[in-house]
Amino acid sequence: MKGHIRTMLDGQKKHLSFHTPGHKKKGADITELSYSDNLSAPHGVLARAEIDVGKILGANRSFLLTDGSTCGVHAMLYALKKSGATSVAYADVSHVSVKNGCILSGLESVVLSTKTKDGIPQPPTLDEMEKGLKRADALLLTSPDYYGNFPDLEGARAICQREGKPLLVDGAHGSHLHGTKLHAGEYASIWVDGVHKSLPALTQGAVVSAKTEKWSLLLEESVLLFRTTSPSYPIMASVEEAVKYPKNERLEEAAKRLKQRLCAYPNKDWTKIVVPFGDFSDVAQNYLEQKGIYCEFNDGNYLMFYLSPCTKMRWLKRLEKELSRLPRTTVQDGAHANGEKSGRTQWIPLADAVGKTCAKDAGRFPPCLPLVKEGEKITKDSVKALQTAGHTFGLKEGKISVYE
């Protein structure tokens, strides 16, 4: 379905481009012209798109973003700071944009340590949230996470209401849930929808929304601090259309049935099929890639297959056929023990790091969650998972930072 922005783009008259962008080509990639509105103070086509998006997402106001959910998380935290809050509680496995947003906004982080189950990080429990919220002015949850786990949002909202503190949700992986009881917009004062991940928007397309007038005004000021002043029209048009994209119920049902047949991780998010391979995860990934099938991530234990309403039914059939040919073994749920910290740190080869205390979180990218955290003893399993990874974070030229 064509949105307001695409209709405007398609209706452009031929003209000489004495304006940016420098490629000077006719098409959707234009700048803010007299007829194309201005995202910093929208009153035309972009305002109409934001109103429609806000209605669909259940917001008082929504703001289009062309800088990813990262920009939305930063703006959300800055709005929180502007409201008078000085601290926020969030899980240790939150996306790095949360920690960075706190640094940028001058908010104190109250970090909730979470547990893993079958090698998968779990959302904080209500008890953990409640304890964290006693020490913080707000709670920020990720919902759903990369593995399709949901925190108890209803319980979280009740705790926040009782404490008189706001609930913020990083819904970078949950925009396809709008209109359902699982969507962040049902519970949060401010939330982010990462439209480019689970809905068909172009990469970096996202939305940040507020539930009430008060939070909308704070958010309106905050987005201006973090958004680019040259927003991409192709991305904005794709965000509007992605939010308006029809649900694909046939695919949703097929994905749920496939998960059961595959004995996949039992999450409640149909777009995330998380298949346990244990030690065979690298073998499985290589085999699938040779067959032309690429997953979203391989965390060394699980392969995650990301769906959207645009996924073709026949792709699911192919995936099932190829997966059924692959061996699997039990997943690792590595024990994490604290190590000894000294003041000084050094970079050492991974092969020499077993038993040392990690000085900088390191893991596979994506999902960008640490296999070993700062302060933890480095195990043989985490070294192996890092050595065999395609992409990593926290390492430097194959070396890991440890306490001396």
Ligand SMILES: Cc1ncc(COP(=O)(O)O)c(C=O)c1O
């Ligand atoms: C939970 C979560 N939040 C935020 C982000 C940032 O999203 P983006 O890459 O759109 O900036 C990610 C990225 O993977 C994420 O997983």
